[in-house]
Amino acid sequence: MVMWVFGYGSLIWKAGFPYDDRLVGFIKDHRRVFDQGSTDHRGTPEFPGRTVTLESAAGEVCHLEVREKQYDQKAYVDFFTDPAAITPAVSGVMVYIGSPDKKINPNYLGPAPLEDIARQIVLAEGPSGPNRDYLFQLEKALLQIGCEDKHVKDLADEVRRLLSERKLKGEEV
Known part of the structure; x- marks a missing residue:
C-alpha cells in the first residue's frame, strides 16, 4: 500500500516514522x-x-x-512539484489539519497579531522543548528545501527580536 503524507510543520524535519521516499513540493489554495x-x-x-x-x-x-492527535481533521489533497503544473505530481496526499471549530478542536487558538503570537512562542515550553525551537526548526527546514514562507520568516524575526530584548534586560532567555 502506498500512502503519501504532506508535512507542512515538524514533519518536514522530524518525521517520527520510517518512510521510503520524500518529495519536495506544495499544495495550492492553503497557507501555513x-x-x-x-x-x-x-x-x-x-x-x-x-x-x-x-x-x-x-x-x-x-x-x-x-x-x-491534536489535529481533528484529515484531508486528501493534490500535491505539486512544479509551480506551472496543472496536473498534480501526486493526488490523494493525506494532510492533518486543525480546524477552527472550538467544539471539535479545543486546542485551536485562532489568529492573533504577529507580536502576540511571537510573545506566546517565546514563553511557551512543553515536553518536546521550547516553542521557539519548533519555529526556528521549521524556518531552517523550509530554507533547506528552498522554500521561504513569509509568515514563518516574519514570526521568527519577531521572536528573535523579543529574545534579544529580553537578553538586554537581563531576563532568562
Missing part, C-alpha cells in the same frame, strides 16, 4: 498559520504553545505526530 495550540509538545494545558495548521486561502501555496 500558527493558529493551533500545542498542550502536549510545545506548551502545556496551562500555557499552550503555538504550532502550524493549514487554512484555506485562495491563490496561496503551502510548501513543504502522536503529534497529530
